[in-house]
Amino acid sequence: ISYHWTFDSIRDPACERCNLGHLNxxxxxxxxxxxxxxxxxxxxxxxxAREVQPDVRRPFAGPIGQYLDxxxxxxxxxxxxxxxxxxxxxHPPQDSDPTPDQISACRGFLEAQILAVKPKxxxxxxxxxxxxxxxxxxxxxxxxxxxxxxxxxxxxIEVFASFxxxxxxxxxxxxxxxxxxxxxxxxxxxxxPPQEYIPITDMTYLRKMIRELLKSPxxxxxxxxxxxxxxxxxxxxxIGLSPREGKAYCVxxxx
Numbered sequence: 362i363s364y365h366w367t368f369d370s371i372r373d374p375a376c377e378r379c380n381l382g383h384l385n386x387x388x389x390x391x392x393x394x395x396x397x398x399x400x401x402x403x404x405x406x407x408x409x410a411r412e413v414q415p416d417v418r419r420p421f422a423g424p425i426g427q428y429l430d431x432x433x434x435x436x437x438x439x440x441x442x443x444x445x446x447x448x449x450x451x452h453p454p455q456d457s458d459p460t461p462d463q464i465s466a467c468r469g470f471l472e473a474q475i476l477a478v479k480p481k482x483x484x485x486x487x488x489x490x491x492x493x494x495x496x497x498x499x500x501x502x503x504x505x506x507x508x509x510x511x512x513x514x515x516x517x518i519e520v521f522a523s524f525x526x527x528x529x530x531x532x533x534x535x536x537x538x539x540x541x542x543x544x545x546x547x548x549x550x551x552x553x554p555p556q557e558y559i560p561i562t563d564m565t566y567l568r569k570m571i572r573e574l575l576k577s578p579x580x581x582x583x584x585x586x587x588x589x590x591x592x593x594x595x596x597x598x599x600i601g602l603s604p605r606e607g608k609a610y611c612v613x614x615x616x
Contacts, residue, residue: 371473372450378466381451388413393420393446393474401546402444402480404471406489406525407459413452420445429526431587431595432540438547444478446471448493459489468493472512479515484546487525494520505542521546533615536598537561540585541611557608570602570610577604
């Protein structure tokens with residue numbers, strides 16, 4: 362099945378379920394893109410102005426999508442293996458936040474995509490996606506925690522949540538949190554990863570890490586950059602330090 366398989370049968374090019382249909386005109390109702398049988402699905406908040414254009418028509422295709430692609434590349438998680446969509450299908454003016462009415466209006470489109478793909482796991486990126494899928498509010502409180510989504514006609518789906526990449530671009534010190542959440546999302550839902558992967562979020566964790574590293578006879582390390590290509594000049598965003606097999610700390614290099 363083509364990577365660019367989309368829901369032409371699900372989208373409504375004349376949708377008037379909320380005010381965004383009229384504002385987007387012929388560019389309204391952008392549904393997801395990816396393999397129809399993808400085991401993993403990523404759900405963002407809303408398409409950007411570039412993503413709805415006729416020559417693109419693909420969620421997460423703008424600068425934030427390219428940033429997400431680099432994170433996925435570092436995780437060895439090919440975008441071509443994922444189905445990616447958004448909570449709402451139209452571009453909000455001035456990139457404003459989705460409203461409850463808009464999310465409710467697009468709920469049918471979102472569920473139709475989930476029911477068609479039948480993913481095993483979903484990653485909700487951002488607070489609006491978290492609320493739409495789980496009913497919870499507070500991405501800082503609930504990020505990294507698994508939930509179960511029950512829809513008629515498909516087996517229970519494990520849902521994870523994390524910060525939206527646009528937030529991470531503004532707050533690079535939290536990059537390790539998104540990286541860790543996507544790492545867990547990539548893994549098996551039925552078996553706990555044997556690794557203990559600890560993001561350094563404050564001085565308490567940093568001092569604990571230093572004490573443990575000083576006691577270890579040897580350590581291993583790994584740098585994470587915005588790209589795997591060393592000639593692009595992309596920033597180094599964090600470093601992983603491990604005192605022993607099965608345990609690693611992730612230290613952000615920007616604050």
